[in-house]
Amino acid sequence: MRRKVFLQEVAKLAADGPVHKLEIRRNRCFKDSVAIFAGKGHAVWRQPLKVTFIGEAGMDSGGVTREWFSTLSSAISRGSPELFYTAGPQRNQLYVTPTSSSPAHLKKFAFVGLFMAKAILESAARGKELGPITLNLPLCEPFWKLLLGNPLSLVDLQQLDPTEFRSLMSILSMDIDGLIFENFVWSFQHPNAAAGGANQVATALAGAGAGMLSQAPSTVPDAEASTPTNSNTLAASTAGAAASPFACCDNDDVSANAIPLKPGGKHIKVTNSTKREYVLLKAHKMLVGAVEAQMSALIDAFHSLIPRDLLDKYAFSSLEMQLLVCGEQRIDIQDLKRHCKYEDGYTGKEDIISWFWEVAESFDDVQRRQLLQFWSGSDGMPAEGFGSMDPAFHMVAVERMYDPNDTTARLPAAHTCFRQLDLPRYVSREELREKIFCAITIGQGYMALS
Known part of the structure; x- marks a missing residue:
C-alpha cells in the first residue's frame, strides 16, 4: 500500500509533454543515451519518451521504451566496469568503483541517478501504457542504504567482500601485538588506485565521518545467513567486469597508492589498543569514503527528479527500495x-x-x-x-x-x-x-x- 500511494505522489511530478524522442544505437545504448540527455536539463527527464532503435523496424507503443530501459540498465551493469565492479559473495552484485571519481565519471553517475529516478517516474505516471518499469541493476545493499541516507555498519562490508570482512573481524578477535604489522592505510593493487587517494572521509552521505559506520559486532556473523539472496546473474560472461578494488597490497609497501585512513596514517602502527579504530576506519573508507563523490553525484541527480523529502516520507527499507527500482531478482x-x-x-x-x-x-x-x-x-x-x-x-x-x-x-x-x-x-x-x-x-x- 505504501508503494502504491508513493507512486501516486510521484506521478504528479511527471510532465504531460511534449514527447521527448530518442534515436539510439542498440550496441551503443549507454553512450548514445548519455549524449542525448547531456545539457538538456532535468525538465526533459519528466517528459514522456518515444524510443527508436536505429536500423530496426518498429512503432513504439510502449514496448520499445520498455526495451530501452532494460537494454540501458543491462549496458550499465555489464558494460561499465569503470563505474561499477562485481562484488558480493557470488560476485553477482555491483558496487561503485572507488577509482571512478574523475569529472567524466561523475557525469555518468549523475546520468545513472537520473535514469533510476526516471524508471520510477515512468512506472508511476505512465504505468497504463508501459506497465511497471524494472531495471536490471543488481546493486549491493550498501548502495541502497546510501541512496536512502541510512548509516552503514561493519557488517555491510560483508556484502562487498566477505574475505576482507573476515580479515578485519579476525583482527578484532585476536592479540595482534607482535603478530600483525599494519599501518593506518588502505593499499591497493588496483592500477588506478591513486585516483581515490584524494577522497576524504564522507560527510555528505547521511552522516559525518566515521559516524556513518556503526561499531563492529562482538562476534563474527555467519556470511550466508546475513547476506540477502540475489539470484540475478550478471552477464553470461563477466570477463569485462572490473576486479575487486578491495584487493590489498602488502601493507609494508607504503606506496603512493596507499590511502591514509587518518592524518599521518602511513606512519601509525596498528596495536591492540587502536585496532578497533583501524577496523572501523578501513571499512568506512571502503564502503563510503572512497565513493563519496560518485554517490553524491548519483544521489543529487536522483533527488532532482524525486525529492528526498518525498522518499523519506515513506521510510522504505533498502530491500523495498531495491524492489521498487529493480523488481524481483528471481523470475518466477x-x-x-x-x-x-x-x-x-x-x-x-x-x-x-x-x-x-x-x-x-x-x-x-x-x-x-x-x-x-x-x-x-x-x-x-x-x-x-x-x-x-x-x-x-x-x-x-x-x-x-x-x-x-x-x-x-x-x-x-x-x-x-x-x-x-x-x-x-x-x-x-x-x-x-x-x-x-x-x-x-x-x-x-x-x-x-x-
Missing part, C-alpha cells in the same frame, strides 16, 4: 504461467503449451530474463507479480512454416507492446526448445511490432 516462471492468457488457436491445454512451460522452467535466470526481454521488452518481474500487468502476457498460435514448400520451421515472434508471443505449432519439445532459445539469444531485438 510459475507465476508467469498462472497469469498467461491464450488466444487465436491456443487454449492452454495443448501439448505445445506444456512443452513451452517445461522449457521455460528449465531455463536459468539469465535465459528467463532473455525470454521476458524478447516477449515484453523488459527483462524484470514486477514486485506485485505478473498478474499486475495490463495487457497480460499471452500467446497466439501461428503456422509452423511461413511457406508450405519450405520445411524449415519459423522462429517465434513477439509484439512487445502487447506482451504477445506468436508461438508456431512445433512438432516436438526439442524443436520448440531449439527455436525458443534461438529467438531469445540470436534473435534479441527482433519483433514483429514494437
Whole structure:
C-alpha cells in the first residue's frame, strides 16, 4: 500500500509533454543515451519518451521504451566496469568503483541517478501504457542504504567482500601485538588506485565521518545467513567486469597508492589498543569514503527528479527500495504461467503449451530474463507479480512454416507492446526448445511490432 500511494505522489511530478524522442544505437545504448540527455536539463527527464532503435523496424507503443530501459540498465551493469565492479559473495552484485571519481565519471553517475529516478517516474505516471518499469541493476545493499541516507555498519562490508570482512573481524578477535604489522592505510593493487587517494572521509552521505559506520559486532556473523539472496546473474560472461578494488597490497609497501585512513596514517602502527579504530576506519573508507563523490553525484541527480523529502516520507527499507527500482531478482516462471492468457488457436491445454512451460522452467535466470526481454521488452518481474500487468502476457498460435514448400520451421515472434508471443505449432519439445532459445539469444531485438 505504501508503494502504491508513493507512486501516486510521484506521478504528479511527471510532465504531460511534449514527447521527448530518442534515436539510439542498440550496441551503443549507454553512450548514445548519455549524449542525448547531456545539457538538456532535468525538465526533459519528466517528459514522456518515444524510443527508436536505429536500423530496426518498429512503432513504439510502449514496448520499445520498455526495451530501452532494460537494454540501458543491462549496458550499465555489464558494460561499465569503470563505474561499477562485481562484488558480493557470488560476485553477482555491483558496487561503485572507488577509482571512478574523475569529472567524466561523475557525469555518468549523475546520468545513472537520473535514469533510476526516471524508471520510477515512468512506472508511476505512465504505468497504463508501459506497465511497471524494472531495471536490471543488481546493486549491493550498501548502495541502497546510501541512496536512502541510512548509516552503514561493519557488517555491510560483508556484502562487498566477505574475505576482507573476515580479515578485519579476525583482527578484532585476536592479540595482534607482535603478530600483525599494519599501518593506518588502505593499499591497493588496483592500477588506478591513486585516483581515490584524494577522497576524504564522507560527510555528505547521511552522516559525518566515521559516524556513518556503526561499531563492529562482538562476534563474527555467519556470511550466508546475513547476506540477502540475489539470484540475478550478471552477464553470461563477466570477463569485462572490473576486479575487486578491495584487493590489498602488502601493507609494508607504503606506496603512493596507499590511502591514509587518518592524518599521518602511513606512519601509525596498528596495536591492540587502536585496532578497533583501524577496523572501523578501513571499512568506512571502503564502503563510503572512497565513493563519496560518485554517490553524491548519483544521489543529487536522483533527488532532482524525486525529492528526498518525498522518499523519506515513506521510510522504505533498502530491500523495498531495491524492489521498487529493480523488481524481483528471481523470475518466477510459475507465476508467469498462472497469469498467461491464450488466444487465436491456443487454449492452454495443448501439448505445445506444456512443452513451452517445461522449457521455460528449465531455463536459468539469465535465459528467463532473455525470454521476458524478447516477449515484453523488459527483462524484470514486477514486485506485485505478473498478474499486475495490463495487457497480460499471452500467446497466439501461428503456422509452423511461413511457406508450405519450405520445411524449415519459423522462429517465434513477439509484439512487445502487447506482451504477445506468436508461438508456431512445433512438432516436438526439442524443436520448440531449439527455436525458443534461438529467438531469445540470436534473435534479441527482433519483433514483429514494437
